[in-house]
Amino acid sequence: MVGGTGIEPAALNTAIAQAFAKEIDRASLMGSGAEPEIPGLRNIPSINKLSMGANGGPITEWRPFVRARRLITEANAPAPLVDTTGQPLRRPEALSDWKFLTTSQIPTNEEAGTAQNAAAIYVGGFHMFTVYMRESVSIQLLKELYAETGEVGFICHTRLDVASAYPKAFTVIDGVTDPE
Template sequence: MSRLAELRHEHDQISARTKELLEQYPGNKWGAAQSNEWDSLMSRAGEVHAEITAVQAANEQAGRDWTNEAGGTVKVLRNAADFRAHYANKPGTAGRGEQIQISDFLRGVAGMKTSAGVSAALSVGTDSSGGFAVPSLVMPQILEALVPASSLLSAGAGIVPLTEGAKQYTTAAVDNIPTAAWRLESGNLAESAPTFRAVVAAPKSLAFYFKASRELLADAANMDAALNVAIAQAFAKELDRAGLRGTGTNPEPRGILNTAGIKAVSNGVNGAALAGYGNFFTGAQELLAANAPMPTAAIMSPRSLVKLGGLTDTTGQPLRRPEMLSGMTMLSTSAVPNNLTVGTSTDCSEIYIGDFTKLAFMMREQVSIQVAKEAFATTGEIGFVCHVRADVVLTHPACFAVVTGVRA
């Protein structure tokens, strides 16, 4: 039994004993022995509670944020409601009574006039990278803009917000579904292949910079929307590329394509033109045969998505999507290239098919923003460097298939 489990068990025993005393002696009409026991229980309860808090904090530092000691699952954020609920009660929300926008925060970072709430947030100081952590009141705005800009998040992938402290985090991934077998009375159990493996992920740094004139930052009425879109799209494109095609070689995360256990579907030795939905059926068959759920989405290059939408039948009518694939969301991203080499063809692309809820971006709680005043001082502009730390985790690789050799 783990130390945390022992402490929780002791806490339950203390609670049960105090309840017994209260039931046996209504109105606290007990003698000296019961009074001493009560005082002792209350003292120990405080010590146990403090130790439970300390052990939980130590577990976070050790990187066990993904699951609790009781086996509970980690919270994965997928939509606007999740983002708002998660950050609603986070520290660093000074100025909660006012509506802080990303432009307010950037003006404060740049030393320009801003609101009292932003000033309070900035007074906390710089983070470990030398930048200012985006306040919890602003983070949901950025994440909400990130979802529609990312094909993976739109397909169902989630964001796992991680607390500061640990450099590595461990979660369990499903490699194989165990095989059950009937047995005779007193008969031996059938052996089954190992089904789980540990996936160690370490958030890696992703950054970009942009610049804006002082006048635009101070006066533009729609600056908040523009900033949210710009920041979200910059991060989204690279998160998509890394999540789909990342090599896993530092400093790049490992994406679906290079993860062991995914299903590979070849579209021919030299590739072949996308002529219908055959690739999608083949991918779905591979996944279902591996006991994975029916794929919920497919991600491809814009060229492939437009080609698919423009296909016609023998009468010249738009090709109707087969009923079996009607529930599959079709998405595109420029992160999937069209110039891959397959055999003698150099114009090939890929299609990613699967249940994308089995993919998550492990992301530090806050985006960090640094100001670069001097670099653009002569033009009256201010530069902002945005950092986020994230990694990619597939909790069930067999839920994904990659079709290669998709030509125009």
Template sequence: MTWLTTSGTAGGGFAPTEAASFFFDRLAARSVGLESGFRRINTQGARLGIPRVLSDAVASWTPEGTEITPTDPNADNVTATPRKLAALVYASNELISDSNPDAQNVLADNLARAVALKLDRSYFEGSGVAPEIRGLRNQSGIQTVSMGANGAALANLDPFADALGMLAEADAEASAIVMHPRNWRALIKVKETTGSARPVLIDGASAPSDGPRRSIYGVPVFLTSQLSTNEVQGTATNANSIYVYQGDQVVTVFRSDADVQVDRSAAFSSDRTAVRVTLRADLVLPNPAAVVRITGVTP
């Protein structure tokens, strides 16, 4: 990532020496997709082909002294096309000129949060219609677990057991579960048995007052408010999806790093400095079966 500043002390005061990590670390910490284990690949090109194996070579028992029948694995490429995500903010020159790291953090955190939230929404629900990237919801080949023709609320952990089993059958292993916070609110109310006060999501040796563990069947749970809560499933119009996946099989491709530019002249008359961040990213699935979408989850 390159920080470019105009002349004067304002831009220089904002840009720390370790600029690359200063912004991207904050972006990664606020992006559920990146935090949940997406594999990150950098490229300098406008497109990047990522090879994938569709089927393995065939092994067979062969008599001694006879020719081994050759077979080839079936492979192709998935192409990532990083597209631009941008944010523009204006900050007072008093803030920009302040060399105190706390002042720098305020602006960097604001930018990182804005970019991370939009990036997450696109990672999971992007339409794929340019310039937006295609998110998990609209990727072909992913697996699904339905909550029913008209959707249903979460009353137990069965949908997650189904998702984990489906991943295992596809030779994948779940490493992340991503859901809307309202789903977590419902799950932490689920009790072990009817009439019990003990929640399911409490470790055996713990008391309910210790709080629930943020995992299901040992798989970490990540929460994001960027998942839509107005999906339609049958008569339900207030549904959302939950995603269960093997993180390293979800690939996000960045074209170079984020670029942050500072310009004091853009809002000269109001004594403000413009700060713009742009990055180019895409998301591809070399193995779509490593993702399960649980659909039709209602409040």
């Protein structure tokens, strides 16, 4: 138990680790760069951008991915290296070696013109993208602050940054909407 709080250390460590992992995932991709947030991959200067149109649009074919790959290879950046095991649909040969991963940290309610349900897709060689932990995770127990109500609080923080060895090795496809 943590200081008589009734909280098991393993459960607390797991909950905090999961919260940090989600926020690091979100900030690494989408961070604004406005203090105190890091600039995520989307906001690294020189990254390729590909729009789905003024009002966004659904991806109904492989063409946006082929265009994203073209932007990467035209910049002489290495194409993403990946495995195709278990993919449900046959991809064009140009994308046959790509791996598609998902995260719950990319919002699906961004604005793209009149669309209110847009999201972004990040394409690239993620072996060229690094998250640097500048300071390890710090957790402080705040029992005095909540003493009169019998509650417990925590302050948790870390310092990190991201960098791309080759920004042109990435393309962000913006304005992707659900097919109606």
